[in-house]
Amino acid sequence: MTLTRRLRLRYVLPLAASLGAVAWLVAGPLRSNIEYFRTPTEALAALADGEDGRFRLAGEVVTGSVEETADGVTFDVTDGANTVSVIHRGSPPELFGDEVPVVCEGRWAKAGATFESDRILIRHGNEYRPPEVTTTSGPAS
């Protein structure tokens, strides 16, 4: 009897651990990240409402806005309607550049409408194609 009980206990623990992990994931990260990022328009609206704290800002890097600084880069991100200046500390990822869709993690600078980022994620699309633009019309980049 005690043997079977001990055997069952050996599997009850992994079962409880698995269910615990599921519960934690759903109640924690999933709930707090359901709004994964804000667009510049939404972020500015939230700033006007006096919201403070860390969030993710997503948009496209404005062409020609990237400038290297002593400890990182500054650039502008846009959603088409609004644009936000970003000050990033650290080196940006490899694929970073003009017109690249990015997600920046950080918070508003104390002064106001400048976003202080400490992490840049590249948001790539679901389209894949060979490097050389073959026969499709339009400007080849």
Add this chain to the structure above:
Amino acid sequence: MKETATTRTWLTPVLGVLALGSLAVLAVLGLWVAPPDAVQGDAQRLMYVHVPTATLAYVAFGVTSLASALYLWRRTRAPRWDRLAASSAELGVVFTGLTLVLGMLWGRPVWGVYWTWDARLVSTAVLFFLYLGYLALRRVIVDPDARARRCAVAALVAFADIPIVHYSVEWWRSLHQDSTLLPGGRLDPEISGDMLVALLWGMVAFALTYAYLLVRRCRLAAMEEGLEQRVLDVAVAERRAEAAPVAAPVATPVPAPVTGGGRA
């Protein structure tokens, strides 16, 4: 004794050769024939294994759900559906784990991070732990029929996460991109030429691998069940012999082998 215990059937050599061969072809297609991506370069080649493993995880859990439903329905209830459900779930967990690891390896060079807490990644992690829990549950319940019934219900509940994983990139904002083959739920691939061929071939190769492993795992499950039954029969026979000591006189010179510590 009367037969050598093996998980081999007439199907396994066929499936095994096909699976190995198609994986070798996939390596050639994915690494040489398909061109590197314009934006991501060679890192994008991980797609040819990441997407197929994810798809086969869906398929495996789908088979588990179907088999579980067949077990729950009285007219089709048979132990083999329970074995199929368990075997497929195990492979589904392996494929989900592979999907997560391959996705992380792909994410690091492209996104810049191995992991981020977006809806697709978190719901996939949930899927992994749900079915890990299912496999643990299978070990907790001892009675075969009760185990089969309760685990079938658990499997059907866990399956609810599959549509959540699949549509997570459409329902919520995520870092993970939308589906390439079925963007917006329509069959309109955002990929073409040799890249599409490699991707579809990957699906075929992993499907064959899944089928091969599934046949072997199901055979193993049947053998395990037979062993379980045999152990049970021996235990019952021992108890009977213990319970009726008077009926059996000392005619036989105690040949009973000492099998297992009966009581603690």
